[in-house]
Amino acid sequence: MTGSFTVRAPASSANLGPGFDSLGLSVPLHTTLRVTPQDVTEVVPLGPELEGTPADESNYVYRAMLLAARRAGQPLPPARVEIWTDVPLARGLGSSAAALVAGIVAGNELLGRPLTDEVVLDVAAREEGHPDNVAPALFGGIVVATLDKLGTHYVRLDPPANLGVTVLVPDFELSTSKARAVLPREYSRADAVHALSHAALLAAALAQGRLDLLRHAMQDYIHQVWRAPLVPGLSDILESAHEYGALGAALSGAGPTVLCFHDTRGSTAPLHAYLNGVMARNGLTGRVMDFGIDTRGTVVERD
Structure with a gap:
């Protein structure tokens, strides 16, 4: 896939009380990636929230991009990956899920979209260990989801009025x-x-x-x-x-x-x-x- 693109994945709030590891909603704070295909790979974290995070291929976002390539059975093309976020880290707002989903979606986009949205969700849920953050980060709204041996299954709800x-x-x-x-x-x-x-x-x-x-x-x-x-x-x-x-x-x-x-x-x-x-x-x-x-x-x- 040629040309630059931007991926924006939202924060999420999981559980909502009793929906442990299975229920969550999407919040309008975002992790954003700017991906530009080029001859060598560069990973560039930007902004105060990401200060001190790896600026190489060990970065969590880039490793998430590799998950997409592995699931697709294809090598990941080299690219410059700029990352910034307004999701506060380690606060219970799905910062890791937003980074994971953004990375998998970016990797899939870079490869020409070989993976469906359902497969992207399954890759993310299996990496995270539960779908309650990654499902709303991917689909938005309110999502009820389960993860089992057969796959990741979900129902997305539009938020109630008011x-x-x-x-x-x-x-x-x-x-x-x-x-x-x-x-x-x-x-x-x-x-x-x-x-x-x-x-x-x-x-x-x-x-x-x-x-x-x-x-x-x-x-x-x-x-x-x-x-x-x-x-x-x-x-x-x-x-x-x-x-x-x-x-x-x-x-x-x-x-x-x-x-x-x-x-x-x-x-x-x-x-x-x-x-x-x-x-x-x-x-x-x-x-x-x-x-x-x-x-x-x-x-x-x-x-």
Whole structure:
């Protein structure tokens, strides 16, 4: 494939409470690649978020491009790959998934698109180990997805009308490996039934626009209760955010970002004040931001 092109993959918020490793949505922050075919390979990370990341073929984005080539059974043509992002790293907003999806899509584009979108998703989900971030990063919107021996299977939902997202992004990092290490190896039948029923209710509520059910459907005992000690103030937010206008609240991915749904027809000022107050009481700094749900997913633009 000749000519330069740009790939933009969005951030994502996974789990949304009970949808552990299977449910996520797309957020309009992006990892962007500029790919220019040339005689030698160059990897060029740009901007403050990527300071210190590898500027060679060991870069995660470039390794993701190689995954596409391996799945296609073709060598990856040399190119200059410029990378920049406004997705905060290690905050629970799918920064690794955005980089992975952008890289696989870029590699596929460079090869002439031998892989279908479904195969791209499967490559990404198997590399990540779960599809909850990579599926919304690829397709946008809200995605329910599973990964098994037969493949990666998904249903994409358009966001309900009037559903907005408020995120609290603390100024500290939390690695996914550390957040997974605190989870128990086994769960009780009661906790399993609670997770299944609430994840099913959440998917149904999002599919039918039942914003009134989100607060109840987003309850979770599988991961949030165990990760709460790693995120000061999380328990308070999960318990009380609805009193300040949140339709529901959840830890975003592995954290430490916290996601709240809100109704876009109302003001989020009380919710912002509450979330900033929680941070202040716990000695934290960070940002509180409102977003719509990104519906475009990963986009490729050619010159």
